[in-house]
Amino acid sequence: MNKPKIVILGAGYGGIITSKSLEKLLKSGEADVTLINKHEYHYITTQLHKTVVGTAADRQIAMSIPNLINPNKTRFLQATVSSVDLNEQEVHLEGGDTVPYDYLLVSLGFEVETYGTPGIKENAFEIRSFRSSKAIYNQIIKQFNLYKQDQDPSRLTFVVAGGGFTGVELLGEFADGMPKLCKEHNIPFEKVKIVAIEAASSVIPFFPKQSIEYTTEVLEKMNIELITGRKILKCSPEMVVIEPNWEIPTRTLIWSCGVKGNTIVHNWGLPIVRGKIAVDSYLRVKNINNVFSLGDCSLFMKDEKNALAPTAQVALQQAPVCAKNIVASLRGESLKKFEYHHKGSVASIGLKVGVGKVGSLSLSGVIGAFMKLVIEARYLFNLGGPSLIIKQHFGVDRAPIKVTAKVK
Ligand SMILES: Cc1cc2nc3c(=O)[nH]c(=O)nc-3n(C[C@H](O)[C@H](O)[C@H](O)COP(=O)(O)OP(=O)(O)OC[C@H]3O[C@@H](n4cnc5c(N)ncnc54)[C@H](O)[C@@H]3O)c2cc1C
Numbered sequence: 001m002n003k004p005k006i007v008i009l010g011a012g013y014g015g016i017i018t019s020k021s022l023e024k025l026l027k028s029g030e031a032d033v034t035l036i037n038k039h040e041y042h043y044i045t046t047q048l049h050k051t052v053v054g055t056a057a058d059r060q061i062a063m064s065i066p067n068l069i070n071p072n073k074t075r076f077l078q079a080t081v082s083s084v085d086l087n088e089q090e091v092h093l094e095g096g097d098t099v100p101y102d103y104l105l106v107s108l109g110f111e112v113e114t115y116g117t118p119g120i121k122e123n124a125f126e127i128r129s130f131r132s133s134k135a136i137y138n139q140i141i142k143q144f145n146l147y148k149q150d151q152d153p154s155r156l157t158f159v160v161a162g163g164g165f166t167g168v169e170l171l172g173e174f175a176d177g178m179p180k181l182c183k184e185h186n187i188p189f190e191k192v193k194i195v196a197i198e199a200a201s202s203v204i205p206f207f208p209k210q211s212i213e214y215t216t217e218v219l220e221k222m223n224i225e226l227i228t229g230r231k232i233l234k235c236s237p238e239m240v241v242i243e244p245n246w247e248i249p250t251r252t253l254i255w256s257c258g259v260k261g262n263t264i265v266h267n268w269g270l271p272i273v274r275g276k277i278a279v280d281s282y283l284r285v286k287n288i289n290n291v292f293s294l295g296d297c298s299l300f301m302k303d304e305k306n307a308l309a310p311t312a313q314v315a316l317q318q319a320p321v322c323a324k325n326i327v328a329s330l331r332g333e334s335l336k337k338f339e340y341h342h343k344g345s346v347a348s349i350g351l352k353v354g355v356g357k358v359g360s361l362s363l364s365g366v367i368g369a370f371m372k373l374v375i376e377a378r379y380l381f382n383l384g385g386p387s388l389i390i391k392q393h394f395g396v397d398r399a400p401i402k403v404t405a406k407v408k
């Protein structure tokens with residue numbers, strides 16, 4: 001008898017943890033599992049700011065997927081998904097191949113939201129993936145080299161758009177990592193300008209006043225120029241224009257102002273609500289019993305009006321429940337409802353301090369930085385056990401990952 005085919009699209013947080021959970025749940029020979037991802041590596045999105053500034057080795061952030069899964073239980077296919085045919089139950093790949101499925105999980109993540117701001121798509125850099133973060137690193141080095149030729153100060157002005165968690169983490173990493181990078185490339189660090197632009201009246205506006213004040217103080221002490229309460233109007237290769245019509249000459253704008261669900265899923269006949277795949281309380285796509293979706297590309301309503309936020313925490317809590325429900329579906333058993341439990345959020349501000357909230361406890365300073373390390377270590381533990389933590393922190397192979405990240 002043919003075994004049921006389970007196909008997982010995307011090996012980000014949601015996809016890889018679902019495949020690891022399936023490895024544990026499925027009996028030998030019960031189903032064929034295929035994991036499809038466009039790159040050979042899985043990356044730690046929550047650490048991408050380190051790739052941007054070069055403060056972590058590539059292999060600490062991006063890890064080979066075949067090394068993370070059990071090849072006897074999961075088949076890995078490096079390929080880019082182009083579409084899904086729901087009637088034929090087939091996944092179409094770039095290049096023309098198709099992969100049949102009986103059960104499908106769509107976990108294709110997010111895209112950057114530009115809100116239609118002129119020039120962003122063409123000229124700004126995105127902190128979105130390992131590849132796009134590597135492209136920012138390459139851009140910094142390119143601008144360092146060009147500065148040596150023309151001494152144009154705009155080459156040493158780095159602008160971060162968005163003062164949310166990601167923006168703050170990036171600013172802190174810039175401030176801490178830039179002196180070393182400048183030294184390595186013979187650039188006078190005192191000429192480097194780091195500017196943050198946030199449309200709201202403060203950075204991390206959704207946090208308690210005390211955390212906002214702490215973060216603002218730390219960033220200012222780091223000599224970051226904070227501009228709040230002003231929107232970006234447009235961006236060209238040479239400058240950013242902000243309200244009311246201020247021009248900031250720069251060659252490097254890093255856009256970190258929000259995300260939306262991956263738009264590739266829009267034309268597949270799936271129910272799309274608010275730009276994402278609408279799922280029921282079992283993480284099944286609404287009215288399609290053999291297709292599941294989780295993470296940033298899916299819309300899970302926590303109540304009548306509000307959806308869960310696109311965070312790694314949500315994807316990681318959904319993944320084991322989704323795996324259970326896929327297995328229950330193929331065994332004809334009853335499915336489990338997904339319930340989200342918010343554990344808190346912590347952002348690093350450079351190497352030594354952090355800010356956030358865990359449970360009802362507000363954290364800042366060294367304790368905040370330590371908590372961020374604990375959260376990251378916990379993820380590595382779930383992904384590959386204690387050996388992965390040791391390998392990532394102590395025995396990491398520092399050879400660069402093969403990635404083609406072009407500069408603009
Ligand atoms: C810089 C940054 C910092 C963040 N920090 C935090 C944080 O501190 N805490 C937190 O909770 N959340 C954080 N987030 C959000 C978090 O990273 C996302 O919510 C999480 O990655 C969502 O997981 P996912 O599995 O849905 O998608 P992803 O992790 O994005 O995985 C999607 C996967 O699909 C692959 N893929 C996409 N398209 C295709 C295709 N066509 N074919 C094949 N493969 C494809 C991608 O390569 C990727 O591997 C951060 C996000 C960013 C960008």
